[in-house]
Amino acid sequence: PSRPEAAVTIHCPCGPVTAFVPWDGQRSGSRVRFHSVPAFAAAADVTVDVPGHGKVVVDIGYGGAFYAFLSAERLGLDVCSSKTRDLVDAASAVTEAVKRQFKLHHPDNEELAFLYGTILTDGKDAFSDEPTTNICVFADAQVDRSPTGSGVTARIALQYHKGLIQLNQSRTFRSSSTGSLFTGKAVKEAKCGDYNAVVVEVSGEAFYTGTATFVVEEEDPLKYGFSVK
Numbered sequence: 001p002s003r004p005e006a007a008v009t010i011h012c013p014c015g016p017v018t019a020f021v022p023w024d025g026q027r028s029g030s031r032v033r034f035h036s037v038p039a040f041a042a043a044a045d046v047t048v049d050v051p052g053h054g055k056v057v058v059d060i061g062y063g064g065a066f067y068a069f070l071s072a073e074r075l076g077l078d079v080c081s082s083k084t085r086d087l088v089d090a091a092s093a094v095t096e097a098v099k100r101q102f103k104l105h106h107p108d109n110e111e112l113a114f115l116y117g118t119i120l121t122d123g124k125d126a127f128s129d130e131p132t133t134n135i136c137v138f139a140d141a142q143v144d145r146s147p148t149g150s151g152v153t154a155r156i157a158l159q160y161h162k163g164l165i166q167l168n169q170s171r172t173f174r175s176s177s178t179g180s181l182f183t184g185k186a187v188k189e190a191k192c193g194d195y196n197a198v199v200v201e202v203s204g205e206a207f208y209t210g211t212a213t214f215v216v217e218e219e220d221p222l223k224y225g226f227s228v229k
């Protein structure tokens with residue numbers, strides 16, 4: 001690996017994500033950053049009918065996965081102090097409503113055109129040096145422990161699209177579930193199909209949790225993988 005920082009390309013469902021890891025020749029540092037695929041605002045100010053909450057306005061952003069974004073306040077909740085159960089239930093209801101009422105499109109691959117979750121925020125999207133807090137409820141109503149790499153990427157793309165931040169203006173994002181922090185900034189403009197997009201850099205702390213060695217046995221009939229259609 002190269003010093004003082006090694007680039008590591010991770011092959012994700014959305015495409016290659018490049019992580020940059022500090023490396024002094026012996027040890028890696030814990031402050032890491034990554035650049036994901038071009039991120040874009042898929043739709044701003046979409047009104048959906050959410051059972052139990054009525055008409056709700058959301059933004060939809062793509063940062064390697066699609067998320068709906070809205071301030072928790074619009075659902076009568078506070079992202080910092082409401083019960084996690086209430087935040088999860090409300091976010092899940094928004095996800096279901098957006099899935100039913102809004103058709104997503106991904107220019108490169110329609111298999112990526114699905115809503116992965118809803119991110120409830122404190123509404124602080126205008127640029128500020130203060131952290132902004134969010135909670136990401138994704139997949140089967142799981143709560144992310146971090147501010148969400150793909151979610152922060154999508155949120156920055158939406159903020160950039162709305163003229164709320166400039167290139168290379170860093171913002172700090174806080175997870176309401178654990179308090180962990182990411183910083184994010186748009187580093188350059190890009191395109192994804194016809195969408196005006198940005199490459200976003202997200203940084204945070206990463207630690208080793210284990211190592212694994214994979215082997216292939218010649219007799220393994222599935223050694224080259226399989227695909228179920």
Ligand SMILES: O=C(O)[C@H]1NCC[C@@H]1O
Nearest residue numbers: 138144146148149150151
């Ligand atoms: O940070 C991320 O992008 C991942 N964590 C939860 C949702 C995504 O899978």
